[in-house]
Amino acid sequence: MQNTVIFQGANRALTMATIAFGANFSVWVLYAVLALELQHTLTLSALDLGLLFASPMLTGAVLRIPAGILADRYNPKYLYTLQMLAVVPSLLILPHLETLTGYMVLGLWIGISGTSFTFGISYVTDWFERHKQGTAMGIFGVGNAGAAITLAAAPYIVERMGWVNIGPLYAAGLLITALLFFWLAPSRPRQSEHVSYNNDQMPLRKILGTLQIWRFSLYYYFVFGSFLALILWLPQYYTNAYGLTAKQAMAFTLFFAATSSMVRALGGWFADRYGGRSVNWTVFWVCLVCLFFLSYPPTSMTIHGVHNDVLINIEINVWVFSALIFVIGIAQGFGRASVYKIINDYYPQQMGAVGGFVAAIGALGGSTLPIAFGLVVDGVGIYSACFMLLYGVLAVCMIAMFFAQKTDRFKRRLHLAKTHNFLND
Template sequence: MATIVFAVNFSVWTLYSVIGIELKAVLSLSSTELGLLFSAPILTGALLRLPVGIMCERYSPKMLFVIQMLILVPPLYFLPAIESFLGYLAIGLVIGISGVSFTIGIRYLTDWFDSDEQGTAMGVFGAGNAGAALSLIIVPYIRDIWGWDYIGLFYCVMVLIACLCFWLFAPSTPEYLNNKPKQSLAFFIKPFKHAKVWRFGLYYYFVFGSFLALLLWLPQYYVNAYQLSFNQSMGLTLLFVTSSSMARAAGGWFADRFGARNINWGVFWICLICLFFLSYPPTTMTIHGVSKDVVLNIELNVWIFTLLLLIIGLAQGFGRASVYKLINDYYPEQMGSVGGLVAMLGALGGCTLPILFGAAVDLIGVHSACFMILYGVLAVCMLLMHFAIKRERYNARVKHANQHNFLEMD
């Protein structure tokens, strides 16, 4: 039930990724303005994840889920009445509340599973990212049959049905857990002082934030860079989203079996190699030979481009699951607060990266500039992870030496 409801919410959160192509043409938006429009719902969903995560430690996650969905109904209903860029920004900020569904759902699930099952359970729940596929499938269909004006109404009805079903059929938190002594706020925010929590947030900024940014950016990228039709762009983006989301469930199982950190490190290396090739812009090179000039054209065709994207998407799916397995390993009693902070930092990637993508394209003038940005973000993540692992191994050796009297403390 939680996974289905999360999928519905995620489809609302990423709705602008589909209608953005139409809005860019109708409102005559630049790449930077389009990035701002994409970022509007992501910003609200990101910033609210931390306070909502703390609320989940105090109040019923099930009821918070229901309230969150009811808040979405009015803005979706009035979406067809909007005609200006600022109006779409305002509505986007409100429907961004759908983004907190991940934090609520993670906290709702942790009460039902043992530690050795948490990675798999959260991975299956995280597969609700495939809710973005709903938008990629449904919106073109509604547009072709009824027109753009019916999209908001359809989503409004869909959210109401999901809300009612979850309220009626989803189990409530076990009574014995409701009767547990309530911890203070200080207990839940204490881990925020730990550097590893913020490091986890940076990892999630890449594996989730860049996934979200690509989901928003890819439809118009295919249209502008490869001159594909609207439906073709939706289909290829759908392939990326669905495969990455389904991989998250498998990633949770692998993190349970082989260790979350090992999975993360492998994910980063795979993505780094793929991003290197995706970053290279179409290039024409002239080699002056002995008797004639040789002209080389270097460019990724749409199928190689899509294959590299699929590899990145699959790797990111594994990475999203392994990050939350790491959080559960270190902070099992603070999943709401720590998970909310990490989710907030990750979702901020989905907010800031589309703006950076648009600015980079406008400034540099090549479509692949967005992948140059991602390459730089990933390089920083890998450097921090390398030094963190090195420091932890050093501390472990010192601790072992002290315990076995290899070092004497004055």
């Protein structure tokens, strides 16, 4: 009977944390929709768009580090609730802005919603045994589907009620979510009625000095950072590169965000069953192949034949492009789950601090990559240059992972040799 009660408590904790994460994520990516309007009203360049996208991502990334440390020290349920309440006023101010600078400054405030992942992951992992935590974290990560909520709901709100009502409506929704979470989410995890949040802390200095944590952060920079960047970048990419309407661009981006978010739970199950590293390698190879084709710009070639010239046009149409993006999104969903499974395998008692640091570096991808996209597109003058950049980022991740695994295998063999007296200390 007691086990049944505990199981129900864990499920309720996971459900409420996931709902709250989805609500926060929908707020965090709100600028992806606003940018389509602001691009025309404020006459924004590609770099301006990148800076606009980067502002909420920046604070959402940087604040994840102190958020992780706080989550290890204090009850993450209360921190989670306070974080949501802190974001509500910024959404009420949104309708009163008129300049790019104003939107960027307010974006820094809205970005506090990005810390929700750190509080939520620390709260959720307390409720599940180690062999189930990959699946639990994967289910929690489905909250990324909050991006799909914004991509689906915000255009409808704009069409029916106007731009000025988006901020207040999102503020009301986040306030209700915060109150429901505080009321319905259980207060104590299953391991003990008197949980201490002060044990086995890892100081920031040690985290910064651990190369392994930096490797995990690099992996997450791609699987999560590029996911964020693509959610923000794809709507205007579809409208500029393929001439789609805003509704069509949102529909394609919605499909990408929703499927990538929903498969994260399945990715957590695969990571539990087959190991995080195996899933990661598969994810990287799939993305590398897709990015190779996406990087190729529309090209026309003239071949001088025997009797006349032959003109060849090479271009990825919108359907092939969307299919490749869809595959990348699925792979990234698996990758986000597998990275956190690896982290939990190595640092189960420091998920707040270590997980928060890795999440911060990953979220920095959502801040730095849109700016980099704008720079390369403006500089090179090719829309697909953003995918060339992602291809390079992924190549660095794969090289780092290859040498890390090679080093780990060597250390294991050396330890085994010493254990069996093949080598002397």
